[in-house]
Amino acid sequence: MPVLKQRTTRRKGLSGENILLLDEKTIFSSGAHEAHHQYPVGRKQKSALVSWSLFLSFLFLLALIAYQRHYSLPTPILQDRDPQTGALVFSEANVRKYTGHLSKDIGLRLVGTASADEAEKYLVKEIKALQQQAKVEAARQTDDTVTTGAEGAMFPKFETWVQVEDGSHRFDFMSKVVMKMYTNMTNIIVRLSCGPECDKNAILLNAHYDTTLGSPGAADDALGVGVQMELIRILSQQPALTKNSVIFLFNGGEESLQDASHSFITQHELRGTVRAIINLESCGTTGPEILFQANSRPMIDAYRKVPYPHGTVIANDVFATGIILSDTDFRQFVDHGNLTGLDMAVYTNSYLYHTHLDLNEHLASGLPQHMGENTLALVQYLGNKVDLANTNLEKTSSVVFYDVLGFFFVSYSVNTAVLLHLAIGGLALFALVTTASRPTIKSTLSVLVSAAASLIAPNLVALLLVKVAQTPMRWFSHEWLPLLVFGPASLAGMFLVQYLFHDSKASHSANELSVLSGIQFFFSVAMASATYAGLASSYMGALYAFSYSLGLIYNQKRLIGVQQQYNSIKNNDNSGISRSNSKVNMMASVDFTTYIVASIIPSTYFFYSAYSLLDIMVPLTGRTGVDTFADHIMAVVSGLFIFSACPPILAFTHRFGQQALKRIIGGLLLLQLAVFILSSTCLQPFDKMHPKRIYAQHLRNLTSGETLVYVAHADPGPIYENYVQNLEQLFETKATWRSGVQNPGDWNAIYPFSQFLDSFVLDTTPFIRSQTKNQTIAKSTRPLTELIQDAPKLVAENVSFDPQTGLRRLRILCTHPNYILTVINFDAQLTSWSLSSDIPSKDRFHYVIRNAGGYRADGWRLDLEYKAPKGPDDKLRVEITSMETEGFDWRAESERELVGSGEIGVMRKLVKATPDFIALTYFSTVASTFEL
Structure with a gap:
């Protein structure tokens, strides 16, 4: 037996495992994942655990550095001048x-x-x-x-x-x-x-x-x-x-x-x-x-x-x-x-x-x-x-700009970006030509399918949370929670694709290098496509393509050095082992440090930028409307985060073989199950500092005679039936649900935000009659709205009709003492008006016109001309909604009462009945319809 085959040379690799230099059948550069028969099972598992621990610790460190830079703020200055120089300073x-x-x-x-x-x-x-x-x-x-x-x-x-x-x-x-x-x-x-x-x-x-x-x-x-x-x-x-x-x-x-x-x-x-x-x-x-x-x-x-x-x-x-x-x-x-x-x-x-x-x-x-x-x-x-x-x-x-971890700011033209991206494309091509990058159709496709799986898998979890457990938005209270709720499924989906695409005929190292090369090719194509589309945001794809190309070139240089060291040992031993075979095995590997070189720049920058995405998107779902697929939106955001944080992890999953990858997938699925159970049973989406937004409107309709309280929310999370039940007991009536889509005029006072609201409606008439000390009002069956004084009024002035053109003209004069933010809506085929903007449609159209007046502004006027097919008596039906100047103060110190009804305080009662995990926006309005 040759001496070399009786001797094993070992040295410590960065990932903690021994780098073994054996014969041509057992040569590899970053662990014992090829020659698994050389290690006892326990030692192999320990090596995998160490490698994964180091890799994940590296990613965690990058995330921590990015977090510190993202949220860092300067020390406040409390004085007007610099105490040393006397110069004025911002305080x-x-x-x-x-x-x-x-x-x-x-x-x-x-x-x-x-x-x-x-x-x-x-x-x-x-x-x-x-x-x-x-x-x-x-x-x-x-x-x-x-x-x-x-x-x-x-x-x-x-x-x-x-x-x-x-x-x-x-x-x-x-x-x-x-x-x-x-x-x-x-x-x-x-x-x-x-x-x-x-x-x-x-x-x-x-x-x-x-x-x-x-x-x-x-x-x-x-x-x-x-x-x-x-x-x-x-x-x-x-x-x-x-x-x-x-x-x-x-x-x-x-x-x-x-x-x-x-x-x-x-x-x-x-x-x-x-x-x-x-x-x-x-x-x-x-x-x-x-x-x-x-x-x-x-x-x-x-x-x-x-x-x-x-x-x-x-x-x-x-x-x-x-x-x-x-x-x-x-x-x-x-x-x-x-x-x-x-x-x-x-x-x-x-x-x-x-x-x-x-x-x-x-x-x-x-x-x-x-x-x-x-x-x-x-x-x-x-x-x-x-x-x-x-x-x-x-x-x-056509300008690319971004800051680098808050240290400095970079800006350049899209034309400059094209040149830079061409250079990066040249680097990627160089990696291909020199075989530093070895993508295959299968490995590149696996990256694309993994990206899709990272988005699809968490959406399955979202579907279970919303449809099966009926516990939507359980991640809302903290910006990072969606990553915990949906992250394991996203990783499991990505890794499952890699398991299915793993080439069992090739070595673990060959799979690893092929997938890493596929990742580089994937982002190079993404960079080229975004650049061709003229997107200034294409710099992000360029950052990934550059780093992964650089990492693969580094990997090749690193392995050539190890190969040369091995050849030197082999020649000194005069073993006669074939150099060609050993070179093929060696150069199909991925050195552990390659992942650091390839990931340190794009992953750090991505973490830094992605925190902004979470900061914006998670709280935003609390005010995007009841019909928004909030859980699915955050599932997509979480999947995007998981995939983009460090795509080379797809290659790393092949490092210890298909069976190890199978165990990881199983562990992730168990983790996702545990998270699903905990999130659907223990997590609550809202608290005092992360409140649910509730909107309340006390609407008095002078045309119908109704006095109603509308309670709505602006997210697909639970409105809490016990809250509505408490209001039902408070106002001594049963709430009815009203769709915002089918009743678009319910919240005209805050149009166009009104399109996001569905409502529970409570009739406050029984409550007011039961609370008032005025027995005449309590026993009367006449509408309570008759007690409202100085309600907004619309009057038609300068009315004329042209029989030849069929056009009717009028001036609408509005008076609204003690009311603000008036909104009118009507349907008409307008031909001209006194507003400075063009008429939005030549056909019959639903118009909503909002007026905002400064302090003590109590009226406005509007000139209109419209087609009146029924002649001079074809009047314009105009609905007006006006907000009262009382009844919306956040300290609930004032509220306009119905004249003669006494101190009732409908809105004050509602405010006091609202728990602290609800942010209540409330106001009182009156509405009426006029034929002008």
């Missing part, structure tokens, strides 16, 4: 002064209410105080200049406006056409400039001080308001920006469907000077703000100057699809001002968005500092360095 403490006062002391600031008017007066007062501080600082520094003989610098000119306008515009949302009218809409404007030359070109910053129903709006958008106020303090007390002026817009009507921003960009005297927009928004309370919309190369490049970059073109592309049910004032500036710019928003922990929990104390420490320093850096760069008059600010989507 989070100053921002919180505004967010605290607006959200806590004033509270809900719905358009048209006294609190919105109070917020306006507060901001005007604070701006005047900042203006006075700037004058004092300018005088002080001028005196210092005279004393020291230093060269002084001009301070900015500080100008203010309060704009109040009427207007109209079209607002489309989720396939619904909404015509908007506004009256007495208020904006507060501040401009800082270096003088007449700077006045010609301006950067516009926008934030809104109004809030939506049920929310004190600390994040949305008192945070943006506070950041702008702090920027005014800093910029007004130091030398002026040298190239462009800065306009700060504090708009009073964003939540009413972007009325105030439309008013500014279409009517204010400064609108023609604005060259770019920076919009500050929020739909969350923690984490960094993200750049989620950008539409010009110079503005995207400007974002590279911020200290804490966070944004990706993927968010830009996804938002453009309309999948994300949200919108901002940015839309008005782009559509009506033809502007380019940046739309930045806080988005993490959006469970509290538009709820009573949007409070100053829930804003994460460091969040105002993050948004403020980023915005300040942008303004200073654009104000001092960019010639906006001569810079090409044309709108474009």
